[in-house]
Amino acid sequence: MYEIQLPLQQRETLENGLRLVLLRLPHLRSVSVRVGVPAGVLYEERSVNGISHFLEHLHLSASRNYPDRDAFNQQWRQIAGVRDGVTEPDFLQLAFLTAPRHTTKLIELVTEVMAPGHFSDELIEAERTLILSELAGTDASFKLPGVAGDAEYARPPAGTLKSVARLRPSEIHEWDRRLFDPRRMVVVIAGGFSEQDVEHARESFGTLRTSSASPPPRRASSPKLSLPDIRAGETRDQMPTLWLGWVMPPNASPQCRAATLFLSHVMDAPTAPLWEAVRYQATSVYHWSVDEMRVGDLRYLWVESALPGRQRNSLVRTLLEIFRDLCEPAGAREWFDHAHMNFLFGIERSFDEPHALAARILSEEIVNDGGPPFAEIIDAVRRMTPESLAASLRQIMVPERFFLHYTARRPHWLQFGLRRILAQAGIR
Template sequence: MKFQTHTLKNGLKVLLSPSSGEGSVTIMAMTGTGSRYESEKENGISHFLEHMVFKGSKNYPNMKSIAEELDGVGGMFNAFTGKDHTAYYSKVDKRHFETAFNVVSDIFLNPKFPAAEIKREKGTIIEEINMYKDIPVRNVLDDADETIFGKDNPLGRTIIGSKKNILAFTRKDFVTYFEKNYVAGNSAICITGSFSEKKALSMAKKTFANMRVGDVPRHEEYVHEQNSPRINLHYKKTDQTHMVVCLPSYELNNKKEVIAEVLSTILGGGMSSRLFAQVRERRGLAYYVRADQDSYTDIGSLCIRAGVSNTAVNEALKVILNEVSSMKKGVSAKELKKAKEYIKGTTALSLDTTDAQAAHIGYTTLVRKSTKDLSVFNKAIDKVTAKQVKDLAKELLVTNKLNLTIIGPHKDEKKFLKLLKV
């Protein structure tokens, strides 16, 4: 998908991707900050602040007024927080573009952070933490980040933060964090779907012309140091063991990032991947098993995750590591072609809605620092060769960089350490 970038005098980027015909429009306000921009004491504030933005703004005094405004036009609204970006958006029928634009822009520019609401919302966040702790298939991913990145680095800490931090945050903390991070040069307004480009740009210029300016925040740089396998066992009485095997990979915009994406797809992308065939279809050891390549500005990770029977953990881990090791022997032309088409196809499908498109162009601009459209990514995928995948496998998939995380009724680290070889 293509989009136009307009940069206002204060540095704010207006990203427009209009489409013809009837349909929806999404207005998304995104800022290039998230949990990796937090200190240890701040951990969790990006996500908590995301909640608080909906608790009242200059023109919408409370959550009810925001909800009534958008419910009144049948629109949807939501927000999300990542490790390196946070976004607020509304998706409406194109006839109600102005309504959605006015709400999103006001809560993004003028949140009030009412002290009473902060106190009340602490209970909500605490229960959200409790909920995630009770979902091991999700919780194991947070544990896996801690294993590979370390809890002393923001990348290794959870987005939601600790209960201790949540209970300690004050209104002053929110105002300080907001004023530091929510600045024009670190933000983008993303508009996708059916709308008038001329009208949208005019409204954006008028509304955001006086947005706060300031230095674009910087995060702590990450350098991966690891000389031997790591194991993180989280003992929990569960009916199923959830495991994640991670290896450090390539950062955003590294030329090898797309090769790692192809490698990951051959290994564990889709129901015809090597891992799915060997772990689930051939042996029936897992319901879910997959591999994913994720990247940040200074590091990436290639992770395999699976949910297996408590009594089949050893066997499943052996099979997974064997498939990881086999990647170093090379891939077939058929596998390579299928992986490329899988990546391009699933990416296209993931961008089938205006809200997904808005998130994509915002992330591409603020985090990737790129103006390239999807066709450039597809061309890079097409250029990947079997030799490149094999060479990368030999480089990345090594024993001393393995990181194993497990949630389940297991305590014996030595048992698993003996199996960690590729």
């Protein structure tokens, strides 16, 4: 059995309630700091849809000591720092990266960024204009595939033109205090930092004050799936997309979570059967891609393909056949060992990418709060066999938890092609 040497993780909770996760990797020449808080549409009230995304913008545009955008940007240029953010339906993440020699300054700047209440009305309106312009250029009709109705899971994380335009500065400040409380924060630091940097992080993050504002409760425990489980929809995207999704069981085991990690690799790895199926169909252009997406209890694998209809049919049919084989150990055994070994190598290589590694750990800490630690999930991947993988998938892919969703410019392709492909693949 291939042994993965996991970086030693140090976890602690500061006196103000902030959770700090440290992954020291001395051989690396960069340091990543990621901040996460439970936020997004699963915590927002309907009247303030998009306010978490609005706060993401604000916290990356100014800080407590540098409320002016230009002065704030100048501080980041001095340390050649990179900053970014993302708002998912269930958490907000701020990401920062710099060289080890600038770690002390980075920690100070991140602490200032995390403190609420430093946004001027001028900055709020400037960011509102920017967000509205972004929303105007996107497909506002998009919602998570497979989700029914207008529940929390179905709302756009960035809000709508209408909801963002009506957000009042007083609401923004109130939600800033409710969301950015150190008792709700997780900070992950990964890379080539020193012991002195750790002490500085404890001291600096420990100065963040708790808020008297009540934290917003999570408003959805599990999504309501739309029926039937094969659906079509219009999109402005150039490439048709097939979504395969499922809802994780309550208190999912490390084995179940390991199975979902393995799925995206199996579909996109160069040694996977999917590549063999399209090797001679996709010429010199990369015509298709597979990726994983996690939204609360939902897990998605989505496949984009610009192949012509007949070749796309073959691609989708092969994809569904792989799903069928994965649930039957005998069908997966022929290629499992090779794919499993490559997956373990890929995980180990990620230990040299502190930014990506910190993102994964932060997600597990917030989204799966109270669930198995990341190290246990990786250990379950390491011990995985075709039999254990099939058993885990059979727990997940039951009819009431599993769905397919096809999105294209011409959704009538679904009626003429997808049902026949499902039958040929032995799925339905």
